[in-house]
Amino acid sequence: MLERPALLKFDLLNLLRGFGGIYLVNAVVAFLFAASAPVAIILTASEKGGLAETDMASWLFGCFFVNGLISLGFCLAYRQPLVFFWTIPGTVLVGQALDHLSFTQVIGAYYATGALMFILGLSGWIRKCMSRLPMPIVMAMVAGVFLQFGLNLIFAVRDGVMIAAPMTAVFLLLSALPKFARISPPLIGALIAGIVAITLLGEFELREPVAFTLAKPNLYVPEFSWAAMVELVLPLAITVLAAQNAQGFVILEAAGYKPPVNAVTAACGLGSLIAASVGAVSTCLTGPVNAIISSAGDKDKHYAAGVMVSLLALLFGIFSPVFTRFMLATPKVFIATLAGLALLRVLERAFVVSFNGAFTLGAAVTFLVTVANVPIFSIGAPFWAVLIGLAVSWALERNDFKKLTVE
Numbered sequence: 468m469l470e471r472p473a474l475l476k477f478d479l480l481n482l483l484r485g486f487g488g489i490y491l492v493n494a495v496v497a498f499l500f501a502a503s504a505p506v507a508i509i510l511t512a513s514e515k516g517g518l519a520e521t522d523m524a525s526w527l528f529g530c531f532f533v534n535g536l537i538s539l540g541f542c543l544a545y546r547q548p549l550v551f552f553w554t555i556p557g558t559v560l561v562g563q564a565l566d567h568l569s570f571t572q573v574i575g576a577y578y579a580t581g582a583l584m585f586i587l588g589l590s591g592w593i594r595k596c597m598s599r600l601p602m603p604i605v606m607a608m609v610a611g612v613f614l615q616f617g618l619n620l621i622f623a624v625r626d627g628v629m630i631a632a633p634m635t636a637v638f639l640l641l642s643a644l645p646k647f648a649r650i651s652p653p654l655i656g657a658l659i660a661g662i663v664a665i666t667l668l669g670e671f672e673l674r675e676p677v678a679f680t681l682a683k684p685n686l687y688v689p690e691f692s693w694a695a696m697v698e699l700v701l702p703l704a705i706t707v708l709a710a711q712n713a714q715g716f717v718i719l720e721a722a723g724y725k726p727p728v729n730a731v732t733a734a735c736g737l738g739s740l741i742a743a744s745v746g747a748v749s750t751c752l753t754g755p756v757n758a759i760i761s762s763a764g765d766k767d768k769h770y771a772a773g774v775m776v777s778l779l780a781l782l783f784g785i786f787s788p789v790f791t792r793f794m795l796a797t798p799k800v801f802i803a804t805l806a807g808l809a810l811l812r813v814l815e816r817a818f819v820v821s822f823n824g825a826f827t828l829g830a831a832v833t834f835l836v837t838v839a840n841v842p843i844f845s846i847g848a849p850f851w852a853v854l855i856g857l858a859v860s861w862a863l864e865r866n867d868f869k870k871l872t873v874e
Contacts, residue, residue, distance in 0.1 A: 468588075468590060468591030469733060470727035472544040484768065485765075485768035485772065490764055491775065493760045493772050496651075496652060497759035499658070501552055503654060504810075505553070505558075506790070507802045507803075507805040509553075510523060510791075510795065511803070512559065515566070516562060520788075524791040528784045528787040529746060532780070532781055533738055534742070537737075537750065538550045538777040541731075542773035542774050548719070548760045548761045548769045549719075550753050550760070550773050550777065551753065555711075556612060557706045557707065559616070560702055561703075563848075564698060570746065571687060571689055572689075572691075573695060574689045575690050576699035576700050577740075577747075577748065577749060578689050579700045580700050581737070582736065584708065588730065588735070601867070602709065603820055604853060606816075607834040607852075608849050608852050608856070609813075610834055611834045611848075616814070620635070620811070623807065626800055627798060627800030633663075634658075634660045634808065635808065637653075637657050638653045638808050652759075654809055658805060661804065680788055681786065681788075689743070712731060715751075716728060718761070735751055735752065738750030821833075825864070826864055826867050828859055828864055829859045832852075833853060834852075
């Protein structure tokens, strides 16, 4: 059931021609997007779970190095901008779960999620499964999980106005000026504004001197806990397949590509299994990065930008301990602001999908249960939120399910 790559000969000269101009600019911007706010979200989740700096560095190694290898292989094999990174909604879910689950239990759930996605990819069932899942209820769970990051953005402006306010102002200004946003995307502008503010205020505090050492990822022995399996496996798989991969497929199709859906799904499963060994959250096809590198230039050279992003990811992964220490030296309000701004549009989109049509009552209940964040039988709220939301819709919004079946 896996889509075979086009039988194209490897053309080194054509690839090298794409290593410059707009393709280089787009590759650098796309990589900076992945290496800024999404990394801040990982650090926020890690600190919430009380993980050590070495655990964070290992997590980042898996996210960048493992996914960089997969991206490199897919970009070269399919001649498409197929860049893989990690699920951001899944990272937020993990941050919540680490309140009451051990890291090894979470890693056990990573393995189960990876196996599930790998089987779905090989079977070719992925399109049928996704068509039967009410997206408003899924996105209401995502909105509930992300809400705290939006609130943390407000609290960051309150507690660290000299850092958070300039970052937010630059983000809003660039968002309002599309011409300038093409040169410097809003998140990159916010990142630069934050670095300038931290430098001027002298709030960069290294805990220990930085040594430019190579990554030494930890190898973890997973613990397979029923509580972790029930709480995380299905929500993680849903965030990868429905919230992340689906977005990536739509973006690539809009750019004129025919992405290999089954092969990508299987790769996400295999990548998740490998990344889990070093403590990294599940692999997904990234939407924003692929959107950036396929936004301009010759379609035949977009894959070259994907190759450049992959190489930068490999480099970041190799030096993940250095980048981890630098990020941890920044004030917490910087991380909170960057993460909040990164998820602002995602939060908006989640609300729009949840409450703009069918399944609105089920979505409302799902959102409230998620925000309440009350675990039942040691299983976190996001799982119960989806389950309860589906039950409410099944009881009171039966016609919406009939329309979903017809479609």
